Amino acid sequence: MRHFKHVLVLIAILFSTQIICAADSHGEEATEEFDPMEMIMHHIADSHEWHIISYTNGDGEKVHITMPLPVILFHDGQLNVFMSSAFDHGHKVVNKGDLNYFMYHGKIYLTDAKGTIHYNDEHEVTNAKPLNFSITRNVSSMLLSVLVLLWLFIAMARKYGDKPSTPKGIQSVLEPLILFVRDDIAYAQIEKDKADKFLPFLLTLFFFIWINNLLGLVPIFPGGSNLTGNISFTFVLAIITFLVTNFYGTKSYWGHIFWMPGVPVPIRLLLSVIEFIGLFTKPFALMIRLMANITAGHIIILSLFSLIFVMKSLAIAPVSILMALMMFMLELLVAVLQAYIFTLLSALFIGMAVHSEEH
Amino acid sequence: MGLLSVDPGLVFWSTLAFTLVFVLLRIYAWKPILHALKVREETIEFSLAAAEKAKAEVEDLNQTKTQIMNEAKADRDDMIKEARELKQNIVDEAKSKAQSEADKIIESARQQIEREKNEAIQEMKRQVAELSVDIAGKLLEQELETTDKQKAIIDKYLQEVNFN
Numbered sequence: 001m002r003h004f005k006h007v008l009v010l011i012a013i014l015f016s017t018q019i020i021c022a023a024d025s026h027g028e029e030a031t032e033e034f035d036p037m038e039m040i041m042h043h044i045a046d047s048h049e050w051h052i053i054s055y056t057n058g059d060g061e062k063v064h065i066t067m068p069l070p071v072i073l074f075h076d077g078q079l080n081v082f083m084s085s086a087f088d089h090g091h092k093v094v095n096k097g098d099l100n101y102f103m104y105h106g107k108i109y110l111t112d113a114k115g116t117i118h119y120n121d122e123h124e125v126t127n128a129k130p131l132n133f134s135i136t137r138n139v140s141s142m143l144l145s146v147l148v149l150l151w152l153f154i155a156m157a158r159k160y161g162d163k164p165s166t167p168k169g170i171q172s173v174l175e176p177l178i179l180f181v182r183d184d185i186a187y188a189q190i191e192k193d194k195a196d197k198f199l200p201f202l203l204t205l206f207f208f209i210w211i212n213n214l215l216g217l218v219p220i221f222p223g224g225s226n227l228t229g230n231i232s233f234t235f236v237l238a239i240i241t242f243l244v245t246n247f248y249g250t251k252s253y254w255g256h257i258f259w260m261p262g263v264p265v266p267i268r269l270l271l272s273v274i275e276f277i278g279l280f281t282k283p284f285a286l287m288i289r290l291m292a293n294i295t296a297g298h299i300i301i302l303s304l305f306s307l308i309f310v311m312k313s314l315a316i317a318p319v320s321i322l323m324a325l326m327m328f329m330l331e332l333l334v335a336v337l338q339a340y341i342f343t344l345l346s347a348l349f350i351g352m353a354v355h356s357e358e359h
Numbered sequence: 360m361g362l363l364s365v366d367p368g369l370v371f372w373s374t375l376a377f378t379l380v381f382v383l384l385r386i387y388a389w390k391p392i393l394h395a396l397k398v399r400e401e402t403i404e405f406s407l408a409a410a411e412k413a414k415a416e417v418e419d420l421n422q423t424k425t426q427i428m429n430e431a432k433a434d435r436d437d438m439i440k441e442a443r444e445l446k447q448n449i450v451d452e453a454k455s456k457a458q459s460e461a462d463k464i465i466e467s468a469r470q471q472i473e474r475e476k477n478e479a480i481q482e483m484k485r486q487v488a489e490l491s492v493d494i495a496g497k498l499l500e501q502e503l504e505t506t507d508k509q510k511a512i513i514d515k516y517l518q519e520v521n522f523n
Contacts, residue, residue: 046369072368131368134368136369138369139368139369142372143376146376146380150384154384154387156388156392160391160392179396182393200381203384204377204380204385231365232366236373236377240374
């Protein structure tokens with residue numbers, strides 16, 4: 001599965017480089033050439049507005065219908081809250097007190113009153129950035145998933161009466177998944193008397209990742225955010241797993257890391273270094289794995305659709321759609337698979353950390 | 360590269376969202392759901408065990424029933440057998456009693472007959488004797504008109520008559 005995935009990522013990269021080449025060679029001819037790279041990067045990056053649809057109106061003007069999102073900025077002890085529509089899609093400078101904010105390529109910088117952007121030699125923006133706690137598209141998508149999760153599971157929990165009964169409706173859908181997480185992830189990896197304590201965490205982790213993966217696959221308005229493919233998000237989840245794992249680590253767990261029993265002293269020293277690095281590589285791998293898998297899926301699907309516009313031919317559309325459909329099916333699987341892998345590995349790490357003395 | 364840079368804003372909101380979901384779901388969803396699942400599993404297990412036990416009990420009861428039935432059957436057979444024997448005994452007894460009664464009656468009848476026969480014989484003898492005496496008297500009256508004749512006849516008769 002993972003190899004297959006890697007091959008697809010490679011194909012996608014090849015495709016995108018070709019697409020860039022193609023776009024470059026035609027770049028001079030047309031004024032508004034379609035740039036798939038920019039479109040894809042724009043899609044998988046975070047944004048301050050929630051794009052709904054764009055179209056060209058009768059006067060030949062491009063109209064973007066977007067949902068403005070709250071911008072929350074903090075700089076020099078000054079808190080500014082306003083809607084992202086104030087930027088007018090990056091055309092206007094927002095002045096708050098003695099600070100001027102300007103949105104350039106989806107990022108907010110501190111500028112002068114005219115919104116001047118300074119570049120360094122490598123064409124990177126050198127303007128200072130305020131601390132940005134905005135409700136971005138990813139954050140809104142996440143809040144939506146929070147609502148979905150709360151609604152789903154609290155509605156489900158309310159269906160359980162005092163007396164045991166057969167599962168009905170929503171229960172029969174979610175119960176097998178909960179039992180799967182409980183029996184095949186938690187109880188399989190963690191000693192049974194300790195597993196119950198970590199079960200709420202693992203269940204939340206699994207469903208939080210899964211629902212967000214699925215929301216990311218919805219191609220229309222409230223979905224489509226690349227939240228689980230964003231490293232900040234996976235970073236948080238990995239850090240939480242790291243903290244839970246090490247907070248509950250037993251004496252024998254730390255013993256095995258810093259002073260491996262049963263091996264000669266020089267090897268113990270070597271192993272303690274390796275194990276110490278391992279402490280951090282484990283959550284690091286978790287972080288990268290989820291982010292890379294989801295982002296790759298988004299890139300591949302978008303690349304396939306870009307083919308139509310790059311080739312400027314409707315004839316390619318059936319091929320694109322068929323392949324994208326296959327990718328969607330695969331991504332549906334990947335959505336649950338990555339949630340499963342993340343939860344399973346978290347359970348595995350916790351299981352190793354809370355393992356009792358005897359072997 | 361943009362893809363690999365960590366955005367503090369998103370980190371903050373992710374942490375908040377995850378913590379919120381975790382805390383709320385833990386209280387309002389996972390606890391009641393997991394509890395209900397555990398209760399249901401235990402109930403199923405318990406019910407299965409109870410059903411197994413009930414089955415064993417029914418089996419036991421069936422065995423007891425069969426045993427009781429068999430005993431009852433045996434009792435009935437015994438009783439019928441006894442009754443039959445009793446009947447046979449009564450009949451036999453009655454028969455033998457009747458037999459002996461009959462024998463007795465026959466015996467007594469025989470004795471009566473014997474007695475009456477003897478009496479009749481005695482009577483006959485007595486009458487024969489009387490008759491003889493009468494005849495003898497008449498004969499004597501006739502014959503013994505003379506002393507000689509009387510004598511001769513007496514002797515003759517005396518010789519002829521055999522008393523036994």
